[in-house]
Amino acid sequence: MTKSPQTVDVDAFRRKDGGAIEGCSSWWKFYDFSNAEVYDSSKGVKVSQITKTAVTDDEFSPGNRNGITYDEALIWGLPIQLVTEVKRDKKKNIVSYFVTGVGWVNKETVLEMTCRGEIDNARPVFPKSGEPYVRTRRDQELLNNLSVLG
Numbered sequence: 001m002t003k004s005p006q007t008v009d010v011d012a013f014r015r016k017d018g019g020a021i022e023g024c025s026s027w028w029k030f031y032d033f034s035n036a037e038v039y040d041s042s043k044g045v046k047v048s049q050i051t052k053t054a055v056t057d058d059e060f061s062p063g064n065r066n067g068i069t070y071d072e073a074l075i076w077g078l079p080i081q082l083v084t085e086v087k088r089d090k091k092k093n094i095v096s097y098f099v100t101g102v103g104w105v106n107k108e109t110v111l112e113m114t115c116r117g118e119i120d121n122a123r124p125v126f127p128k129s130g131e132p133y134v135r136t137r138r139d140q141e142l143l144n145n146l147s148v149l150g
Contacts, residue, residue, distance in 0.1 A: 002077025006117060012055070013038070021045045024054035082121045083110070083134070083146060094146070097134075110134055122146070 004010045012029040015021060021028060021044070030052050037048040085098035097110045099119060114122045114134045122134040136146055 003080050003120065005078055012059070015045065019045070021047060026057050027055045027059055028052050029055045029059065080120045081113075081118055083119060086146060094133075097146075107133075 010030070012027045014027045015025070018025060021038075028047060039046055039048070079101050081102060082100045083097045084100055086094045087096045087098075087104065089095050094107060096104050096106050099105050099110065099113070105113070110119065110122070111124060111132055111134055113119050114124045119134070121136055123136065124132060125135055126132045134146065
């Protein structure tokens with residue numbers, strides 16, 4: 001439940017214990033601007049990223065640093081902040097959001113936090129008419145939408 005800091009450009013990763021991720025026990029390298037979600041499942045560690053390539057250890061070996069900096073800290077990630085609940089008024093309009101690690105936050109602050117990339121499961125929406133709002137990212141899962149909370 002952590003993410004890389006915004007000041008860190010992560011181009012690749014591998015497991016520190018040498019175990020395989022999706023059949024590769026070396027490095028997974030990422031291309032373009034992308035977000036990779038790494039999670040543990042009953043079948044092992046999985047990566048939800050399409051634009052990735054398995055590369056050998058030579059690509060990121062100590063002798064081939066090419067400006068590569070390793071952070072060997074055990075914990076260097078930032079906590080992931082999620083909207084997990086919403087409060088609504090009598091007309092069913094959302095008035096505040098519960099953000100993990102923060103608590104209950106009003107709509108305007110959640111929009112600002114989302115625009116700064118501080119909330120990981122929300123995206124800002126700026127309609128041509130009407131006020132801006134936040135929503136979950138587009139995917140096939142319906143039960144993770146903010147509209148079903150509260």
